[in-house]
Amino acid sequence: MKLEVVTTRENQDVQSYIINKIKDLINFKNLDTGDKLPSERMLSEKFEVSRSNVRDAIQRLEFYGLLKSIPQSGTFVANIGVIAMNGMIEDILRLETPDFKSLVETRILLELKTVRLAALRRTEEDLEHMKQTLYAYKKKVLNGEDAVQEDLLFHLAIAKASGNSTMNTFMLTITPEIITNFEKYHVCDENQAFTGIKEHTDIFEAIKNKAPQLAKEKMKIHFKALYQYCYNI
Numbered sequence: 076m077k078l079e080v081v082t083t084r085e086n087q088d089v090q091s092y093i094i095n096k097i098k099d100l101i102n103f104k105n106l107d108t109g110d111k112l113p114s115e116r117m118l119s120e121k122f123e124v125s126r127s128n129v130r131d132a133i134q135r136l137e138f139y140g141l142l143k144s145i146p147q148s149g150t151f152v153a154n155i156g157v158i159a160m161n162g163m164i165e166d167i168l169r170l171e172t173p174d175f176k177s178l179v180e181t182r183i184l185l186e187l188k189t190v191r192l193a194a195l196r197r198t199e200e201d202l203e204h205m206k207q208t209l210y211a212y213k214k215k216v217l218n219g220e221d222a223v224q225e226d227l228l229f230h231l232a233i234a235k236a237s238g239n240s241t242m243n244t245f246m247l248t249i250t251p252e253i254i255t256n257f258e259k260y261h262v263c264d265e266n267q268a269f270t271g272i273k274e275h276t277d278i279f280e281a282i283k284n285k286a287p288q289l290a291k292e293k294m295k296i297h298f299k300a301l302y303q304y305c306y307n308i
Contacts, residue, residue, distance in 0.1 A: 086131070089124060091168050093132035096122050097142075098164045101152060112142070112150045138248075139167055178253055183298050185242055186230060190278060190294045192237035194287040201236035202283055208232045209275050216268045223254055229275055236282065267300055 097112070104110075112118070115133070119126045133150055136142040141160055144150045155163070193201070208229040215222035227250050234246040274297040281290035 086128075089128050090132045090135060093118075093122055093124060093129055094136060094164060094168060097132065097136065098161060101160070102157065106152050107157075108152055108154045110152050111148075112152070114149065135167070136164075139163065178249055179301060181245075181249060182253060183302065185245055186233070186294055186298070187291055189234045189237040189239065189242050189246070190282065190290045191287040192239055192242075193233045194282045194285055194290040196238040197236040197282050197285075201232070202279075205229065205232045205236065205279055205282065209279055212275060213272050216272055222268055222271075226271060226275075227254060233278070233282065270300075271297070 097118070100106070100112070106112070112133075113121070115126050115129045118129045122129070133142055133144065137144055137150075141153050141155060141163060142150050143153050152160075197205075208225060208231075212222050212225035212229055215225050231243075231246055231250060234243045237243065274293065277293045278290060278297060281287075281293050
């Protein structure tokens with residue numbers, strides 16, 4: 076009988092189970108760099124879990140660079156030695172879901188870097204994308220609607236404009252959890268949302284004018300209330 080996923084915790088447990096099984100398979104079969112894993116269907120049957128669970132576990136290992144999936148070809152062991160791979164998998168399995176404060180700290184550290192890079196590297200296309208997300212945020216706020224998602228889309232546009240694909244990936248990775256926590260803790264009240272319009276505009280103008288230090292300072296101002304709120308919850 077297939078294992079069913081009911082909660083996030085259970086989903087994590089199933090993923091950990093599958094990742095351990097994949098690690099054992101690689102070691103038992105002495106799979107080396109470039110060797111192909113069995114298909115998702117075969118792994119699903121072997122581990123007695125659903126194919127979607129197998130796919131999620133593979134994608135997680137692929138995110139950390141331990142596996143590589145090639146469309147129409149399959150999943151392969153990445154260019155990492157077995158000892159390093161086993162150690163990294165153990166570390167991955169020990170990772171816990173970050174708490175809200177950790178997410179906020181990580182986001183602030185990332186964005187102080189991305190906004191500076193965006194001011195140096197932004198293109199006209201990047202500016203247009205930021206302008207659209209800024210307009211969407213402003214429209215929602217002025218209509219008295221929740222604008223958390225539009226807020227984060229503006230920040231993701233900045234990350235994209237930074238030209239650093241790794242930072243952009245990190246931002247995309249933590250954004251869903253940030254949205255969930257913002258809604259859970261009701262982080263942004265109406266006054267903060269209105270203040271956000273001016274702060275977003277100031278950040279946008281600094282990026283538009285290619286002023287990296289000013290862009291960083293404006294981002295610090297923007298995050299001040301969030302940082303204080305985070306440590307008062």
